[in-house]
Amino acid sequence: MNSAKAEEYLRKIKEGQVPSHVAVIMDGNGRWAKKRGLPRIAGHKAGLHTLREIINCADEIGIKIMTFFAFSTENWKRPPLEVRFLMSLPEEYLQKDLPALMEKNAVVKVIGNYNRLPRRTLNAVSHALQATRDNTGLIVIFALNYGGRAEILEAVRNIAAKVARGELTPDQIDEQLLADHLYTGGIPDPDLLIRPSGELRLSNFLLWQMAYTELWFTETLWPDFKREHFLEAILEYQKRDRRFGGIKK
Numbered sequence: 001m002n003s004a005k006a007e008e009y010l011r012k013i014k015e016g017q018v019p020s021h022v023a024v025i026m027d028g029n030g031r032w033a034k035k036r037g038l039p040r041i042a043g044h045k046a047g048l049h050t051l052r053e054i055i056n057c058a059d060e061i062g063i064k065i066m067t068f069f070a071f072s073t074e075n076w077k078r079p080p081l082e083v084r085f086l087m088s089l090p091e092e093y094l095q096k097d098l099p100a101l102m103e104k105n106a107v108v109k110v111i112g113n114y115n116r117l118p119r120r121t122l123n124a125v126s127h128a129l130q131a132t133r134d135n136t137g138l139i140v141i142f143a144l145n146y147g148g149r150a151e152i153l154e155a156v157r158n159i160a161a162k163v164a165r166g167e168l169t170p171d172q173i174d175e176q177l178l179a180d181h182l183y184t185g186g187i188p189d190p191d192l193l194i195r196p197s198g199e200l201r202l203s204n205f206l207l208w209q210m211a212y213t214e215l216w217f218t219e220t221l222w223p224d225f226k227r228e229h230f231l232e233a234i235l236e237y238q239k240r241d242r243r244f245g246g247i248k249k
């Protein structure tokens with residue numbers, strides 16, 4: 001799949017600066033399936049193909065960090081069978097793609113409260129974290145059982161505990177310290193958020209981290225989202241960046 005449009009975008013992108021960190025909300029899988037008269041899980045499976053294509057493309061153009069919203073703390077409210085199916089996807093994905101990720105020298109990371117996940121899912125994820133921890137290429141972060149407010153709360157609790165133990169004083173609590181206590185401690189904030197499927201919200205994703213992030217939305221559903229959509233988003237980001245270059249953070 002190498003459309004002329006994608007090649008044209010690629011050429012233009014190479015003239016500018018590629019964002020270091022791109023965050024993506026993989027949204028619209030259920031709607032994609034419904035439109036085709038398929039079960040929602042067929043949409044999630046199709047979304048897995050898009051995930052592969054976008055990781056390959058990000059690696060090719062030299063993006064350093066990709067963060068994908070895979071499962072939110074609110075997603076537990078979905079039908080139990082759908083949740084079960086979703087929980088099988090990390091294992092399915094990693095079984096098939098871990099060798100390719102190793103070949104790319106990619107690092108897999110997970111953010112979120114993932115101790116609530118089924119054992120098999122946890123095992124597959126832990127194995128990938130271990131296997132890729134010393135790699136030095138593209139960092140692929142999956143937000144799993146993630147909620148932005150919960151993340152900030154947990155950080156605040158941990159900081160408060162340090163104050164209570166006398167390890168910190170309140171005046172030592174600044175933005176940097178709070179950022180260091182988030183799941184993303186040590187990872188630079190996203191430069192660009194991509195949200196497909198026509199929803200125009202953050203939905204509790206990386207709230208603290210996206211204070212200065214450029215937002216890019218498209219009506220395209222995640223399973224229909226291709227390399228050329230991704231490149232279009234990057235190109236648009238570069239244009240904005242150029243326009244506001246002097247006064248950006």
Ligand code: V0D
Pocket residue numbers: 026027029044045047048051070071086087088089090091093094108109110125128142144222
């Ligand atoms: C479903 C489309 C990869 C969006 C992509 C449990 C919805 C496929 C992972 C994954 C999901 C997670 C952790 C990890 C490696 C891979 C994933 C979920 C859903 C929720 F270490 N795709 N994916 N996780 N979908």
